[in-house]
Amino acid sequence: MCIAIPMKVVSVSDNFSAVCDSGEKTETVNTELTGLATPGEWLLVFQGASQRRMTEDEALKMRTALVALSDVMSGTATQSQLDDAFADITAHTGELPDFLKAQVKVNKQ
Known part of the structure; x- marks a missing residue:
């Protein structure tokens, strides 16, 4: 990869x-x-x-995510580690971005 x-x-x-x-x-x-x-x-x-x-914050978040992915691939990842590494994804509400909301609205008309 x-x-x-x-x-x-x-x-x-x-x-x-x-x-x-x-x-x-x-x-x-x-x-x-x-x-x-x-x-x-x-x-x-x-x-x-x-x-x-x-930024340092962005780099450290990416580094944490990459370590978690490596652990997933080796079968050693824990749920807690994944929750921490991908908090921005797991906490997401699932709301569509604005450009997709607009497309859905157009398609309904």
């Missing part, structure tokens, strides 16, 4: 790369798409290249 991973910038190598940490490994990341990186900031990284900058 190929997905982007949140990584924290550890150090800046040059104008086009930075050393980043995923929590599991450290690697040099190409930062040409996102520009000069700053140690301590978070980047969303896919196949060795930064795709966009992230």
Whole structure:
């Protein structure tokens, strides 16, 4: 499975790369798409290249969700872990987004 991973910038190598940490490994990341990186900031990284900058809150939530998915795949996830990792989904009321509400209204007419 190929997905982007949140990584924290550890150090800046040059104008086009930075050393980043995923929590599991450290690697040099190409930062040409996102520009000069700053140690301590978070980047969303896919196949060795930064795709966009992230807030720390967003990065940590994504990291928690990715760990939970890994545990699901290995069969070790607990319900409590899943509830914590996907609280934004499990707490959702199931309401349609506005653009779909409008489409339903049009279809009823």
